Amino acid sequence: xxxxxxxxxxxxxxxxxxxxxxxxxxxxxxxxxxxxxxxxxxxxxxxxxxxxxxxxxxxxxxxxxxxxxxxxxxxxxxxxxxxxxxxxxxxxxxxxxxxxxxxxxxxxxxxxxxxxxxxxxxxxxxxxxxxxxxxxxxxxxxxxxxxxxxxxxxxxxxxxxxxxxxxxxxxxxxxxxxxxxxxxxxxxxxxxxxxxxxxxxxxxxxxxxxxxxxxxxxxxxxxxxxxxxxxxxxxxxxxxxxxxxxxxxxxxxxxxxxxxxxxxxxxxxxxxxxxxxxxxxxxxxxxxxxxxxxxxxxxxxxxxxxxxxxxxxxxxxx
Amino acid sequence: xxxxxxxxxxxxxxxxxxxxxxxxxxxxxxxxxxxxxxxxxxxxxxxxxxxxxxxxxxxxxxxxxxxxxxxxxxxxxxxxxxxxxxxxxxxxxxxxxxxxxxxxxxxxxxxxxxxxxxxxxxxxxxxxxxxxxxxxxxxxxxxxxxxxxxxxxxxxxxxxxxxxxxxxxxxxxxxxxxxxxxxxxxxxxxxxxxxxxxxxxxxxxxxxxxxxxxxxxxxxxxxxxxxxxxxxxxxxxxxxxxxxxxxxxxxxxxxxxxxxxxxxxxxxxxxxxxxxxxxxxxxxxxxxxxxxxxxxxxxxxxxxxxxx
Numbered sequence: 001x002x003x004x005x006x007x008x009x010x011x012x013x014x015x016x017x018x019x020x021x022x023x024x025x026x027x028x029x030x031x032x033x034x035x036x037x038x039x040x041x042x043x044x045x046x047x048x049x050x051x052x053x054x055x056x057x058x059x060x061x062x063x064x065x066x067x068x069x070x071x072x073x074x075x076x077x078x079x080x081x082x083x084x085x086x087x088x089x090x091x092x093x094x095x096x097x098x099x100x101x102x103x104x105x106x107x108x109x110x111x112x113x114x115x116x117x118x119x120x121x122x123x124x125x126x127x128x129x130x131x132x133x134x135x136x137x138x139x140x141x142x143x144x145x146x147x148x149x150x151x152x153x154x155x156x157x158x159x160x161x162x163x164x165x166x167x168x169x170x171x172x173x174x175x176x177x178x179x180x181x182x183x184x185x186x187x188x189x190x191x192x193x194x195x196x197x198x199x200x201x202x203x204x205x206x207x208x209x210x211x212x213x214x215x216x217x218x219x220x221x222x223x224x225x226x227x228x229x230x231x232x233x234x235x236x237x238x239x240x241x242x243x244x245x246x247x248x249x250x251x252x253x254x255x256x257x258x259x260x261x262x263x264x265x266x267x268x269x270x271x272x273x274x275x276x277x278x279x280x281x282x283x284x285x286x287x288x289x290x291x292x293x294x295x296x297x298x299x300x301x302x303x304x305x306x307x308x309x310x311x312x313x314x315x316x317x318x
Numbered sequence: 319x320x321x322x323x324x325x326x327x328x329x330x331x332x333x334x335x336x337x338x339x340x341x342x343x344x345x346x347x348x349x350x351x352x353x354x355x356x357x358x359x360x361x362x363x364x365x366x367x368x369x370x371x372x373x374x375x376x377x378x379x380x381x382x383x384x385x386x387x388x389x390x391x392x393x394x395x396x397x398x399x400x401x402x403x404x405x406x407x408x409x410x411x412x413x414x415x416x417x418x419x420x421x422x423x424x425x426x427x428x429x430x431x432x433x434x435x436x437x438x439x440x441x442x443x444x445x446x447x448x449x450x451x452x453x454x455x456x457x458x459x460x461x462x463x464x465x466x467x468x469x470x471x472x473x474x475x476x477x478x479x480x481x482x483x484x485x486x487x488x489x490x491x492x493x494x495x496x497x498x499x500x501x502x503x504x505x506x507x508x509x510x511x512x513x514x515x516x517x518x519x520x521x522x523x524x525x526x527x528x529x530x531x532x533x534x535x536x537x538x539x540x541x542x543x544x545x546x547x548x549x550x551x552x553x554x555x556x557x558x559x560x561x562x563x564x565x566x567x568x569x570x571x572x573x574x575x576x577x578x579x580x581x582x583x584x585x586x587x588x589x590x591x592x593x594x595x596x597x598x599x600x601x602x603x604x605x606x607x608x609x610x611x612x613x614x615x616x617x618x619x620x621x622x623x624x625x626x
Binding site for chain 1: 345
């Protein structure tokens with residue numbers, strides 16, 4: 001049993017060049033009370049997270065905003081030299097948090113794009129937050145034409161570094177492939193529909209609808225693999241192999257091709273365990289030393305029914 | 319058409335990183351420089367990282383688009399303290415590979431580019447020259463992607479792109495690839511095209527006659543901008559899903575071209591033309607949603623190297 005979700009935030013432009021979220025937030029901000037209906041139980045905040053980066057159509061201006069939400073960074077000292085994004089993370093923490101306190105918004109939905117072929121992914125720090133898992137299952141059922149997956153980053157809340165960790169519940173919606181600085185209509189439309197479905201679920205939930213429990217498939221992040229690099233210059237010496245490119249969530253087996261060097265050689269996966277690759281060839285991760293991430297797949301074994309204590313018409317949804 | 323004899327192509331320049339975030343060319347040039355590729359048979363090859371600062375920052379450009387800096391007007395204007403980095407760089411490249419229009423210029427300049435548009439491999443040339451057309455004809459043997467010829471018909475003095483420095487000029491434009499990303503399949507395609515170019519030049523220099531014939535070319539006619547808010551200048555619509563990725567598929571009046579954020583379809587009005595550079599990232603700021611071209615047939619003569 002969970003309490004009412006009365007305050008929800010939809011955030012876009014956390015990375016200024018991930019344009020579906022930027023344009024969706026701009027569109028939503030054109031209406032006074034976007035996504036809200038008459039006599040609403042929920043109030044919706046629509047936020048453009050990094051306006052400077054959006055204005056310049058860059059991921060960030062000084063430092064990656066979506067790494068600035070650890071407790072340490074949020075509560076650190078402020079000075080003239082504080083990077084823009086850290087100042088901004090503290091502003092967002094006041095607006096949507098404070099993180100970890102009773103005043104924090106009930107749910108944050110942070111909108112992202114990736115150059116990787118990932119379809120729609122819901123990314124969260126928990127694999128047992130029933131709100132996130134139920135929303136995920138609802139999205140899967142409402143959007144049968146696109147792959148919808150749940151990615152779990154196993155971090156304790158204090159170390160959780162991204163924007164959605166500020167809310168009591170939160171997840172990122174990551175949709176790709178879309179080049180940074182480009183808006184593709186199919187990706188935009190998918191994101192718009194996804195956000196609408198999230199809000200629909202919140203409304204059903206608040207109105208007392210009971211969502212039956214069950215098992216969902218979750219990808220839990222295990223490790224990242226970097227590109228091979230030159231030992232002196234640190235430049236990459238290979239690209240993602242053509243047989244791995246675009247194969248996000250297709251099981252990678254030991255000895256499968258991983259990279260193709262610029263001189264044409266194939267390098268293979270040396271791990272012992274078959275794992276599921278994702279964020280394959282994400283543009284922004286070259287500088288973070290990530291060519292791809294790897295996950296284990298499992299089914300959650302929660303039987304939690306989700307419903308709010310506000311019983312109006314107890315409509316049961318399977 | 320009468321046979322044409324042309325001078326040997328002994329000095330060839332391969333340029334990458336003219337836009338610092340178009341990574342196939344960056345990595346091809348880096349690899350060629352690592353392998354110290356300087357001479358291939360009769361050809362001396364100069365490899366150039368055109369915009370090193372932009373490559374370092376992984377941005378298209380630092381201050382101004384380098385690939386718009388090679389008009390006669392810009393190249394002849396004096397360099398001062400306030401001259402933007404890319405204009406200075408254009409002057410340096412003109413000294414190294416040109417001077418544009420002179421006898422000292424490189425015999426052939428090939429500039430390597432990527433696009434976010436679904437264009438396969440395109441050979442783009444501005445100033446008319448049989449060499450580039452024959453190279454295109456030779457590249458048609460590539461089967462892994464569509465290969466097309468684009469002609470941007472401007473007088474040499476107005477030609478603004480880097481390749482116009484050479485006596486013969488062409489650019490390879492390969493997509494789709496996001497800016498800042500290197501895809502192995504796109505890298506391999508560009509490398510294959512470059513290998514074929516070098517093969518052709520060697521064969522040409524060795525005296526082989528290349529038969530003439532007809533080639534299909536897309537001739538740039540005009541550009542269409544996104545619908546924009548008149549106050550903020552922001553986009554109010556994006557490329558319609560039925561046009562997205564449909565480069566070089568004939569666009570007819572009544573076909574959908576844009577989808578507004580509020581869900582309305584905007585339809586194309588105008589004569590039947592071929593769209594290309596559909597949804598190119600770098601063109602949002604240039605107010606170009608896509609270009610439109612006429613398709614035409616060019617007749618090219620047989621060519622061989624002239625005897626001394």
